[in-house]
């Protein structure tokens with residue numbers, strides 16, 4: 001592996017404490033000390049994991065100095081703070097990223113190799129915290145990186161799942177799931193804060209009572225209580241002194257062992273409460289954009305939201321701020337509807353626990369929250385059956401009713417006589433079984449509502465949240481997503497990052513717009529040559545990785561065509577594999593055809609209960625297997641399914657990719673963020689007019705982007721007319737479907753893929769057939785363009801050079817200016833003197 005950011009200098013201004021100095025010698029000493037005093041091992045007995053832990057603790061010490069300095073600065077200034085509420089934070093491994101942000105990657109690598117150890121092996125020891133499903137969780141991780149880099153006081157609040165997203169294994173072509181035991185060797189990056197534990201109530205019932213002043217009040221008598229214990233992870237800014245906090249809650253029982261039950265001889269009963277409580281933070285629900293409607297999921301959401309709001313109130317107490325100023329102290333961003341119950345919970349805390357008048361509490365609540373919507377898929381919009389909701393949160397249901405009555409009263413006056421509109425807007429869905437609509441709660445309780453790409457934000461206004469838009473147009477806006485260039489370029493693609501820094505200096509890592517300065521280099525033949533060499537070197541590395549993982553040889557000279565993301569019908573991995581089969585068929589029919597060799601790389605997880613997605617994985621693997629064994633196509637066509645696609649694997653694949661597949665049905669992908677990572681790293685996109693693809697195309701230029709397929713408007717029209725997939729059947733598509741149905745890819749089993757092919761032939765909800773021809777033609781253009789090596793390289797450089805907009809720093813600046821109104825607070829490092837007791 002190459003070394004990230006050779007060209008960057010060590011930030012010498014940060015050397016102010018001998019123990020946490022950033023020099024190589026200080027680092028070696030700290031590493032060996034940790035091996036002895038933290039791991040309790042001497043080198044002859046130490047495992048690679050012991051070495052990793054010793055290294056991680058040495059880095060952590062350096063983080064803590066910044067973390068404490070940051071906490072001191074924020075406390076002293078009583079800074080306005082962003083609280084980012086998210087059920088998912090897909091962080092990826094911390095070690096490499098922290099070294100990049102500290103600016104000491106190179107020294108540490110050298111220090112470790114001077115000690116006779118292999119640095120890359122140690123990096124690979126880290127079990128990544130996979131506390132998210134995909135785009136939404138990874139976005140939260142990019143955002144907290146950017147907030148720290150921009151010196152915005154912030155707290156990420158979420159759940160410390162004991163088991164993160166499952167580990168995917170492919171067995172006989174099928175996805176199987178294994179538990180992700182990421183905590184089995186401990187987690188050196190977190191700090192337990194038991195003194196800030198809080199109680200969270202669940203279940204039970206409500207009752208009326210009179211307080212000392214004889215006022216009629218409501219009391220919630222819970223059925224059970226769990227304790228939320230915070231685990232803090234410092235989040236470093238890039239080469240500054242800021243270290244913000246990611247605070248994740250673990251659920252525990254108030255009493256882990258019930259002695260009276262034990263004394264009665266009921267040993268199981270004595271620990272039942274503990275076992276039940278801990279299930280709350282046991283496992284991440286592995287569904288992306290699909291709700292499961294399970295009680296435990298609602299309990300999880302409420303658990304972390306309540307613990308976080310209580311924690312924020314504790315911070316207000318410490319800083320001696322009155323609760324009336326809650327919205328001045330905190331800006332809370334709701335990452336989708338998963339934390340939307342926070343609206344009712346803040347009302348409960350203010351009205352019930354702090355006896356605040358309703359109107360004042362509501363004013364504070366609405367000034368506190370802002371809501372980001374991340375999906376247009378109807379199946380992803382959270383609605384809870386009323387009875388289930390009541391059994392978990394009886395008091396909140398009362399509060400939601402009250403919020404609803406007042407809200408609908410306002411609507412009634414605005415839209416006189418429009419009963420249908422009232423029913424559409426209500427927080428309660430009254431059709432059939434009654435539901436609580438979480439998106440409506442989020443809209444009513446937030447001052448701002450945003451989508452995550454321009455098209456998505458428009459479609460929210462026109463469709464999913466149209467009634468809310470008509471009511472409060474001023475609340476709506478767009479914040480196009482972004483990704484952090486620190487992880488997705490500096491750490492993942494050191495070769496390219498070094499070349500860029502050599503050409504334009506290294507300030508692009510803090511201001512990605514500076515990549516524009518690369519544009520003239522696209523005309524420089526020597527630069528293009530180096531750009532190509534780097535891509536090739538990355539492809540060679542990736543080929544070695546595939547060989548190790550899949551046992552397949554892939555040719556680094558072939559075009560690397562990549563689709564990595566969650567497996568979902570709307571993302572249309574099946575469109576891609578149908579096209580691969582079409583190519584295979586062409587090659588078999590005409591072995592001498594002029595054919596641009598390609599390697600198709602797929603990766604992604606399917607929700608365990610999503611059968612169609614799992615069948616698509618099986619088809620991809622089956623095609624991979626047949627193509628690999630067929631000597632007629634050898635070296636010209638290869639298909640690889642990269643198992644267990646996660647952040648670490650992403651870091652390997654984006655730098656090696658040449659073509660990025662962003663082929664969702666237009667109007668279905670809210671934004672996408674993988675599309676941005678590819679483009680930054682110089683891959684060209686083949687894509688539809690969907691999500692952020694549209695903006696990527698706008699930025700990089702239509703001539704540097706391969707566009708195909710129906711637009712969102714055409715998709716809606718096609719469906720409106722009554723879509724019949726068979727009308728789009730071509731001779732080639734017919735061959736493809738017949739080949740699958742003949743059992744050719746399933747060892748003669750003609751039934752195996754029937755659900756998939758019949759689904760396409762008779763329903764095709766995501767218009768695969770409608771777009772197939774346009775996609776095939778566009779792929780032909782790709783193959784032709786790839787042959788003009790110089791032109792392709794120019795396009796690749798321009799993709800990178802024009803990707804500045806897609807830094808999450810830009811997104812966070814926009815959130816700060818338009819939604820949070822949170823100024824930056826630079827941090828000065830505390831010295832030993834400052835922290836004397």
Ligand code: CBF
Pocket residue numbers: 134135136139288289374375452481669670671672673691
């Ligand atoms: O906004 C972040 C991402 O969120 C999703 O992954 C989601 O879970 N709803 C969307 O599917 C992506 O389009 C989006 O980029």
